[in-house]
Amino acid sequence: MNVSRYELERLLRLRQAHDSCQRTEPVLKVTTEPLRSKDGVDSVCVAFGSFDPPTMAHVAIMQRAREALHTEEILAIESTRHVDKKVDVRQHSTLYDRAYMMEACAETVTNLAVAMTNVGLFVDLLPQVNAVYKHADVSFVMGVDVLEKLADTKYYTSADERDSALKLLCTHRIAVSDRDVGTVETVNDVVARVPALQPHADSFVRVEQPRSLLGLSATTVRSNRRQGLSIADMVPPAVADIVQRWALYEDNDRYARFVAVREEYATSKNVHDLAAQIQAI
Numbered sequence: 414m415n416v417s418r419y420e421l422e423r424l425l426r427l428r429q430a431h432d433s434c435q436r437t438e439p440v441l442k443v444t445t446e447p448l449r450s451k452d453g454v455d456s457v458c459v460a461f462g463s464f465d466p467p468t469m470a471h472v473a474i475m476q477r478a479r480e481a482l483h484t485e486e487i488l489a490i491e492s493t494r495h496v497d498k499k500v501d502v503r504q505h506s507t508l509y510d511r512a513y514m515m516e517a518c519a520e521t522v523t524n525l526a527v528a529m530t531n532v533g534l535f536v537d538l539l540p541q542v543n544a545v546y547k548h549a550d551v552s553f554v555m556g557v558d559v560l561e562k563l564a565d566t567k568y569y570t571s572a573d574e575r576d577s578a579l580k581l582l583c584t585h586r587i588a589v590s591d592r593d594v595g596t597v598e599t600v601n602d603v604v605a606r607v608p609a610l611q612p613h614a615d616s617f618v619r620v621e622q623p624r625s626l627l628g629l630s631a632t633t634v635r636s637n638r639r640q641g642l643s644i645a646d647m648v649p650p651a652v653a654d655i656v657q658r659w660a661l662y663e664d665n666d667r668y669a670r671f672v673a674v675r676e677e678y679a680t681s682k683n684v685h686d687l688a689a690q691i692q693a694i
Contacts, residue, residue, distance in 0.1 A: 414671055414694040415658045420513075421688060427509035428679050434493050434531040441541035445516045446526035447486065456484040456550040457526075458588065459542055461535060462559075463495050463631070465505050466656060467515050468648050470622065470629040475522055477620045478554035478588035486524045486549075488542065489515050494533035502669045504635065506661055510672075517651035535563065536578040539585075554588040554620065557603045564609040575609065583613035590620045593627035638662035660694075670694050 416424075430442045458478050464471060467489075475487045491508050506514070512527055519525045528545075532538050535553065542551050562568060563582065569575040589600035600617045604610045610617075634647050639662060645653055660667035674690050 414660065414667065414691050416671075416688075416691050418688060421691070424509065424513060424675065425679065427512050428675065430512070430529055431493070431507075431509045432679075434529050436531060439530070439532050439537060439541055441490070441528055441530045441538070441545055443488075443526055443528045443545060444512055445519070447524045451546055452548055454486050454546055454549045456482070456552070457486045457488050457542070457546050458482055458484040458552045458554050459538070460487060460489045460554050461538060462489075462491070462555075464489065464491055464511050464515055465631050466511065466634060466648055466652050466661070467518050468626075468629055468631055468634055468652075469646070470626040471631075472518055472521055472649060473623055473626055474554055474556070474588075474590045474620060475525075477590075477622075478552075478618075481588050481618050481620055482552045482554075482586055484550075484552055486526060487522060488526045488528060488546075489518075490528045490530055490538065491515070492533055493529065493531045502672045503666065504639075504662065506668070507672055510659070510661075514652050514655055517655060518649050520651055521649050534568065534578070535582055539582065550585075552586040552588065553582070554590070556590050557592050557598055557600055560587070560589050560600065560610070560617070561603050561607060564607045572609075579609060579613060583616040585616070586618060587616055588618045588620045591622050591627065597627065635662040639664045667694055 427444060430444050433442050434440045460475050479487055491511055493508060508529060512529060515527045530538060530541060563579060564575065566572050566575050569578065591597050591599050600619045604614050604617065629647055634644050637644050644656065648656065656662065659671060671691060671694055678687050
């Protein structure tokens with residue numbers, strides 16, 4: 414497997430950042446950021462997702478949300494506790510490898526910061542973001558499917574808890590991208606269908622996806638890889654390069670072996686000549 418020494422060192426540092434999120438108290442660990450003080454950032458738009466891998470659709474949504482909301486910085490956050498997400502390294506990538514791929518998107522998304530957290534809900538994430546961006550106006554960007562989940566009581570202990578969470582989150586602006594469900598579904602369609610969202614309709618800003626990207630998802634990328642199909646027009650070039658070289662999402666165990674040897678090294682340091690072991694995969 415073709416992995417540079419710089420990449421390997423960076424991946425091991427991201428693995429350490431991942432370990433720092435293995436706590437009971439909420440944690441937000443920024444792993445990369447623009448070269449400026451957080452105290453000087455007036456506005457930040459939070460993109461909270463699994464990004465497995467980051468796609469051209471993710472990039473387009475972030476860029477269009479920043480334009481629509483006039484924010485200075487984008488903060489892409491991945492969680493060790495994403496709701497509804499389970500990681501199987503024979504089909505998915507590890508969180509720290511996803512963070513590395515998201516960092517690679519900085520060449521196409523200016524003023525992009527990347528972070529990891531151990532919380533799974535937006536309402537629990539908000540105080541962590543406020544602690545890092547002390548003087549910034551915080552906004553969010555999400556797809557209409559995620560917006561609908563925000564109003565689903567199955568993610569809360571009660572309808573009252575759901576309503577309190579929505580009331581808090583919707584004091585912030587939320588950019589919401591369209592999705593393709595046979596027809597184009599917009600934030601207005603979801604708000605009309607979900608009563609709990611209707612009192613907060615003024616907080617939502619529609620972000621139109623380019624038509625060519627409406628049906629694109631990380632699931633589609635992973636499926637193409639398992640079938641041996643091209644993903645060149647689905648992900649940023651830097652991400653495509655990483656996916657190819659690391660054998661991500663292929664129908665074999667090469668990536669799982671890549672993860673295993675790094676995990677053994679990170680936890681026990683028993684792997685002799687780590688670089689040589691990886692190159693042999």
